[in-house]
Structures are given as structure tokens and as C-alpha cells.
Amino acid sequence: MSQISLTINGRAHSVDTDPDTPLLYVLRDDLHLNGAKFGCGLGQCGACTVIVGGNAVLSCLIPVSTIGTRPVTTIEGLGTAARPGVVQQAFIDEQAAQCGYCIAGMIMRAEALLQHDPAPADDVIRSQMALNLCRCGTHMRILRAVRRASDKLKGRA
């Protein structure tokens, strides 16, 4: 076990954990953040997606000791049920969830995409979201939600 410093959603944290522990377990078990989900532990499904240093990252694979000073953003950092962020609100408006287990990962990948490119073409959205799996078949709504969030962000730009 060793002491590791992290910046999560704008706040400094210090956790006592084994350095090889994937970030996902620290987020969920040490910091009690529910958003990022265990889906496969293999980097194949995207349920654990968070943003590290501005990029979408699979938190089930990345050891916590390699994060360093890069800021980590989870879905909890985007907004709350009372005050959802733009992408979260777009998912609510499109009712883009069924079981919802994949949705936090979807929103984080969409957030990272829109931070880099607020107006992506439809085929870019599809290819950028391709890593994230949804089993309920909510894809059409998720695509609409990303498009809706993009429209909103474009309006602000």
C-alpha cells in the first residue's frame, strides 16, 4: 500500500492503496463515486470511461499510480441530478437510457469528444463512440443525445 495523490473533479485527494490498483477501483471503493462502472476489466466495453487530462480513458485498465498530476473528471464532476451538465441534460431530454449501466461511460466519452470537437459530423460521433458498448440497444437515443449536446454547445461557442 502507498499514499497516492489525485485530483478528481477539481478536488485534491490522497488515497492509501496498492499502486497497481486500476483507477476504477479507487474511484468506486475509496472515493465512493458510482458513475464509472466495472464492465469487463479488459478495455473492451467502455463502461468505466472517465476523462484524464482531457482524454477519455478506460479506468479499469490504467493503474492509479500512473495518473500523476493529470486531472481526472468523472460523471459526478459534470453536474448533479438537480443541476445536470449540458451532456447529461441532453441524455435526460432524449431519455437516452434503458438499464443505464453503460450510460455514465457513454456520457464521459461524448463529453471528451465534444470538448475536442463541439460540432462533430454524424459518422465521427459513431466512430468516436464505437468503443463503448450498450446492450439494451439505446444507441439511437445516445446518438441523438450527443447531437443535441453538440447543438447546444455550438450555440454557446
Add this chain to the structure above:
Amino acid sequence: MSGALNAGRRLLLKAGGALTLAFALPRLALAADAAAPTLPGSLKKQPLLDGWIRIGADGSITVLTGKVELGQGIKTAIIQLAAEELVVDPARIHLITADTARTADEGFTAGSHSMQDSGTAVRNAAAQVRVILLDLAATRLHAPVTSLGIRDGVVTGPGGAKVGYGELVRGQELHRTATETSVLRPPHHHFLMGRAFQRVDIPAKVTGGAAYVQDLRLPGMVHARVVRPPSSDALFASTDQNGAAAMPGVLTIVRDGRFIGVVAQREYQAVKAAAVLAAATRWTAGATPAAAELHRAVEQMPSEATTILERGTAGQPGRTFSARYRKPFQLHGSIGPSCAVAQLEGGKYTVWTHSQGVFPLRQALAELVGVDKESIHCIHVEGSGCYGHNGADDVAADAILLARALPGQPVRVQWMREDEHGFEPKGPPMASSVQATLDASGQIVDWAYAVWSPPHNSRPGTAGNLLAGTLLAAPFPVPPAVPIPQPEGGGDRNAIPLYVLPNARVVHHFIPVAPVRSSALRSLGAYHNVFAIESFMDELALQARADPVAFRLRHMQDARARDVMTLAARQFGWDAYRPQVGRGRGFAFARYKNLGAYAAVALEVEVARDTGWVRITRAVVAVDSGEIVSLDGIRNQIEGGVVQSCSWTLCEEGLFDAAGQLTTRDWAGYPILRFPQVPDTVHVHVIDRPGQPFLGTGEATQGPTCAALANAIFNATGARLRDLPFKPAKVIAATQLARRT
């Protein structure tokens, strides 16, 4: 609401007691004795109104359902129904879902039954409670019932008199039994049913709220993982526990026969210890390698034949055609591996589970750990979408066995991805043969269909239905599988076409014992049977030189079936369709179980002949689920069903090696549809049937989507695919064959 009442409520809560419930707590144990077969929906199983609706003296409204949220939106629909019939703001309703200590036993949340069973019960119970409340108000306000109105739980009378529901029930003991008929609010008064209404669970799910059993964190909770044999009949040879036992945080290792679990203080410690333990454990390969071949040879397995339809006379004159269709093992493939938390305290267990049936699970767990079922409390907490019988029950068994070893401590078990793929009960492989005769006018005058299938139901039940129960040193016997009888059917679900067929025979070959455990996967046998029947209808239409939609319509008398077919064709633009090179259109229809929702699917594909890549350029669905409660809920389920069925149909196949071990144990080996391949558009058109019974929605499009894809690929390429899934290599080969012939 008066301040005094709130103070009283706080006192009661502080005292640790329940709220004063004017509608008393139901005696659940008596519910079965009181079962009333003529009551609507699940009121048959729990006829007491306060088993469903409770009004507190403080005006609080609690609704109880024995069904569970699986992501299908049932919580929202139940709240809409109750709020509609009680005439209250839905935000006031507190909903409790399946809990063995609190709700009615509604069996499993499965088979698109939730709206028919629980929705109907809650709606009728709420309507009957409303009538009771209005009667009470009439007495209180000295006014005839006909002069009263309701506004958000407040009854209003002549001259501005008002009285709230809470006030009406205060001091009353209203433990009433439901009656057969209810005064439902008329459709033209509806303010919630059929209206746009957002899902109640989505805000938490998009903001990281605690939404799933995976998110439970109980004081003192520890974490466990299991180590499984490589296949169901592999034998335990040896293990060395020392390495894992010495690892940081490891609290205990439990081995009972072939059941092995490791519990650790922290979650990733359990993950690592389980990996070390797995590497240090030896197994002897099993004796039945037939799993690898099962997919190709279901017809050769020992089976029990049942003739489920025998009509008219076989051997009519005309042109006779035949075909065979095949489906492989397929997986539920929940995105979140199954999870449960169990705790043993004072000789009693509490189990938090995402099982589809907390009451049947409790029965099986009681047998597993050797206690009476009253000593186990199963509480449903949402999990990842399951689409049928996945690992939910099995992981609850793992959790209770490990909790038994650590009394007092809540033990959380989550399966790893390889566990979920490897050991969830699979959707079974199936095969069918169909033969039909067309007369000179192109009408079907003879029809013969046979379907072969292993079981579609191995749910608990008994401890032998739980994976861990079969692994213990003294294993519980797996109960013999029995077919699900018609009219719903299992392997023979939707094996009887809804079309007008004067001479027809349908035989179900039930395979009771298969080398791999199989169970319910969304729509059960309907997916395969509708694929076969609706593909063959297209093959016959071609032989009859008829348009596929027109051919279906001339064999269909059911008006509601004709309506969805006609609507889907019109919205797709079927008659004006202009074929383009490489593109084709397909159509299919089914009424789920022949007694549920009607659905017709029309879609267009573009097939890349060089890569075999199938792109769905658009899909149009028409559905009739009876009276609409949640329009967007129906759309969401139908869209999801279409996309999931596209995934099954284009991508999915569970494969086994010669030792009976699943080789497709992750998303690389068992790919499912990803964003680039989902349809360009899916449009859902819902027919409302006010006043008609709820028909359920969740499984309606699994079969029709598959057949529509097969038909569209044929239309685009000339290749008739009868062997699922339609992976690119198969599409290329069939297309090349079709071009040569």
C-alpha cells in the same frame, strides 16, 4: 397537511416504527390462501388492496409491485398508472419493488408480463382505492359522490369544501379485498396515461447516483470473487491456497467441492487473489465434449416430441417447398457482470440482488444454505440489464455461501467478465424445418413445421438451479427440465403461425438434457421461430410471385395484425420502393406469443459484396401493445429490441471447444453491435388501443427484426441466409453462391 400531523409522523419515525398506515399492512402469508382467480392481473395472487396501494394518514402514497426494474421502465409506468387512477401528482408516489418482506409475490419479471400482471393489478387497485376514498369523502362532506371532484389527492365538494386523502383515512382501518370490476378513469380524462412522462430513474443514472446493486456500500462490507471450473462438468483435481491466502487483505478462502471463493478487505485485492488462486487450481476436463457440436446437431439430440397444432388434412395438392433454419448459442451479455451482496446476522440472511424473481430465488437459497425461507430476506436492487435469466441468481448464491463463512459482514460478489460470459445460462441453439404447399392461386394449402430446442427455462426453483448448488461437494441435483406449455411456449414460442392455414401441423421436439445449461433469453424460442416462419413466408411469396406484404395480408384475418402490417408498410414507403444496386428491403411480422403485442418491421439494408458488411439504412416498426401507458417507454423498448436483435442476427454466436469450455468469453470473442453498425434510423409507430388490455412490449420485435434482416439481405443480394448469425464471411459466401446459380 397540518403541522401537528408532521410532528406525529416524525415522532413515529423517531420511535423506529412504521408510519401509521390507515391501510393496514397486508398479511402476505395469507395472500396465497386468499388467491382469487377471477380478479384482474396479479390481484389474483394478492387480492388485498393494501398489498398494492397504501395511503398514510399524512397523505403519503406508497405503491408496491412484485415486479422489478430491468431498465424496461416498469417503475415509471407503474407510477403513471397509480397516479392516473388516484388522481395525484406522480412525484408524490413512493414505489417499492420486489422485496420478499414487503411486496406481493409476482414470480419472475419476465415474458413481457409486467404490464399485464402488475400494471393491471396496480391500476385496478388504485381505481378501487379511489372509489373508497370518494365514498369516505361523500360521508365527510355530506355530499353525493357524483358532486365530488379530485385534484392531486384532495377531494373537492360543493361550495368549495375540501378534504385530503390523508385526512380521509386517518383513524380508519381499511383492509379491503379487491373486487372483480373497477371504475377506471375514462380515456378522455387521462392526464398521465399515454402522455409524455420522463423516466423516474434516469436522472440518477446520468449523474452517478447510487442506482445499482453494484453501487451498494454497506458498513463493514468486504469483497469476494469466485474461481470456476473451466466447464460445467470439469472435475476438481487440486489447489494450492497458500499463495492467495498470504496476499494482502485476504480474509478467507472458501472451498466446498468445486465451489471456490475468496474474500478480501478490498475489491481489487479480491480480484488479484482470485487470479492467483485460479492459476494454482487444477481441473480435469469433463466427459461430455458434445457442446462444441450441439449447435450443428440439435436434431440428433434425444428429444420429446409434442404436436402442438394439428389442423385439417395433410398432403394437399400443389407445389411443395421446404427449408431448414438454425440458430446458435447466444448470450445475454449484460454490460455489468452480475453482482450481489449478502449478510448473515443473528441466523438470518439478507440478500441484495438483481434477480428477476426474488421469491423463487429465496426458496432456492434457503435450500442451498439449509434454512427455512423465512430466514432469508431478498431485496431487489437494480442491476445491469439482463434480457432474461443471466447470472443474477447464481451470483446471489455465491454471495450467500461466502457470507455464511463471515457472519456479520456484508459480502459483495461481482463476477468478472469471463465469469459472466462463461457461466451465464445461455440462450440455447435451435433448429427447425418447415414445409408448405402452394395451390395454383398461390395460397398456402398445407403447412408443416418442426422445431428442436433445449430448455428455455432453468430458473430457480431449487438449489440445483443455482450454479453454486451444482458445484458443492454434496451437489444439489439439477431438477429435470420441463417444457413451458402452450399457449406461451418455450422452444415452441410463436411456432404456430398466426396466419390462416387450413391444413397445418406443428411439432415441438423438446431436448430435456443438453451439455450446456440454457435458459430464458429475451423472447425465448420466438426469436428463432419467427425468423424461420417469416423468412419462409418470403420464400413462399417469391414462389407465388406475390409481394411479400400483400402475400402476408392475404393470409391474415386478425384485424390488429393487419393494422400493424399495413402501417409499417405505409410508413416505410413499401409500395413506392425503388430498388438500388446493393440495397434491398425486408418485412416481417409477429404477434408475440400469439397473445401479446403485435409488431411489424420493415427495413432496408445495403450489403457490401466485398466485405459482407450489412448496413441498415433505415428501420420502421409498427407496434400495438394495447392501451398505451408510457408512449416513450414503448418506443424505447421497441428501438432497443430492434437494435439488440440486429446484434444477435448479424454478430452473435457462442462457441465451445472440444472440452465443453466456452471460447467466446469476452467482447473480442463474442462481439456485439457497435455504434458504426447500428441502423441509420429507427422509426417506431405505436397504435393506441384505449380500453384494451395491456399486451406487454419488451420482446415484440426480437423475431420480426431478425426475419426482416434475412429478407432484406435476400432482396439485396439474392442470397437466402437460413443459418444465424449473418456474419460477413457467411454473407460473402452466400452472395457469391447466389451469383453463380
